[in-house]
Amino acid sequence: MNSLAVLATLVVHLALLSSISFGGFPTVLPDVREFVVATHGWMTDQEFTNFFALAQTIPGPNMILMMSFVGWKVWGIPGAIASAVATFGPPCVMYFVAYRLWDRFRAAPWQRIVRNGLVPVTVGLVIASGTVMARAADSSWQAVVVTIAAAALMIGTRLNPFLIILAGGALGGFGLL
Numbered sequence: 001m002n003s004l005a006v007l008a009t010l011v012v013h014l015a016l017l018s019s020i021s022f023g024g025f026p027t028v029l030p031d032v033r034e035f036v037v038a039t040h041g042w043m044t045d046q047e048f049t050n051f052f053a054l055a056q057t058i059p060g061p062n063m064i065l066m067m068s069f070v071g072w073k074v075w076g077i078p079g080a081i082a083s084a085v086a087t088f089g090p091p092c093v094m095y096f097v098a099y100r101l102w103d104r105f106r107a108a109p110w111q112r113i114v115r116n117g118l119v120p121v122t123v124g125l126v127i128a129s130g131t132v133m134a135r136a137a138d139s140s141w142q143a144v145v146v147t148i149a150a151a152a153l154m155i156g157t158r159l160n161p162f163l164i165i166l167a168g169g170a171l172g173g174f175g176l177l
Contacts, residue, residue, distance in 0.1 A: 014086035023122030025063035030132035045136040
């Protein structure tokens with residue numbers, strides 16, 4: 001497979017995933033990881049996890065940034081740009097069209113049914129993504145303990161997520177994980 005075909009394969013896959021990512025792009029991260037790490041070997045689990053962690057620490061559209069990192073790793077700067085566009089382009093077009101239709105039929109009874117049906121799907125996809133990322137990152141028992149503690153803090157407190165990420169980074173930086 002030549003390098004342009006590699007870029008095209010990545011961009012088409014990201015565009016397809018971004019088109020079906022209810023609840024945001026994190027819901028399809030398990031598939032992205034499978035595609036770029038396991039199927040094609042374009043990066044390691046650790047690199048993928050590092051890109052995710054770095055993207056989460058930066059404010060703004062972090063999944064577009066993460067897919068830019070993936071594209072950069074696969075095909076340099078053009079890969080980063082193409083991956084970013086493939087990540088935000090299709091949903092932007094679909095959201096625009098859907099919003100126009102949604103607004104037009106805002107009084108229709110089916111809207112509430114659709115919203116209520118999408119909630120459990122979205123929650124399940126987000127949980128699945130978190131599970132895949134935790135499995136990729138948890139390479140030792142200490143890392144598993146930190147992941148469980150971070151999840152418990154997120155669920156049980158109103159602690160700022162950035163502080164939890166900062167604490168995990170500090171533990172990793174000091175070689176405790």
